[in-house]
Amino acid sequence: MTAKAQTLRFETEPKEGETIGEVAHRRIRLHIVNGRLKPGEKLKLDRMRDTYQASVTAMREILNRLAVEELVTAEGQRGFRVAEASASELRDLAELRILLETDALRQSIAQGDLDWEASVVAAHYKLSAIETLLINKAEDAVEQWVAADWGFHYATIAACRRPVFARTHASVFDRFARYHMLALNFRGKPAAQEHADLRDLVVGRQADAAVDLLTRHIRSGVEHILSSGDFQ
Incomplete structure (x- = not known):
């Protein structure tokens, strides 16, 4: 991750040259971090698609990335949830x-x-x-x-x-x-x-x-x- 990407980490507005998926990834991560998306909350792909204006395929990719970051839990065929807190x-x-x-x-x-x-x-x-x-x-x-x-x-x-x-x-x-x-x-x-x-x-x-x-x-x-x- 570049220094510029680091400083834009919590920006939610699209930047020139960015994809819809990149913007959606930042917004979802921010909404998990600031608690708008609650621990344990089910992340339904159809609803997420409508909220974040990205395709279901893109949403699945984003949520898998966030699972690697341990902000999201992947539940196999059952989908995704926001990671629990303890x-x-x-x-x-x-x-x-x-x-x-x-x-x-x-x-x-x-x-x-x-x-x-x-x-x-x-x-x-x-x-x-x-x-x-x-x-x-x-x-x-x-x-x-x-x-x-x-x-x-x-x-x-x-x-x-x-x-x-x-x-x-x-x-x-x-x-x-x-x-x-x-x-x-x-x-x-x-x-x-x-x-x-x-x-x-x-x-x-x-x-x-x-x-x-x-x-x-x-x-x-x-x-x-x-x-x-x-x-x-």
């Missing part, structure tokens, strides 16, 4: 995200140039604006926050130049973010402050402190999600 999976995803993201963050801090620093600051500026809306109870900004949160965390590790890491991390991030959306959506001012502090540490090239903060940030998110009582 506390144990959330904790596993958090630790895997920490493993991947902290390593990539250290490499980015070591290798990133001035343009990379600028991209981190710009991504945080956008995220901060949306977090302010959410703190002020603008619930319609949730989908924007999913994209902006991804955009910021991706920006911090974009200079690591390890495409296999990037693809794996992106998939893990999607599955982790889904739990935020299914539970309490957004952790509020503490998360916003941690993002601001992480920006400063990253741009200041303070790798150890940035890794420590990122680790605490992710684990605090887990405890916040589990405090909802929605996952066993």
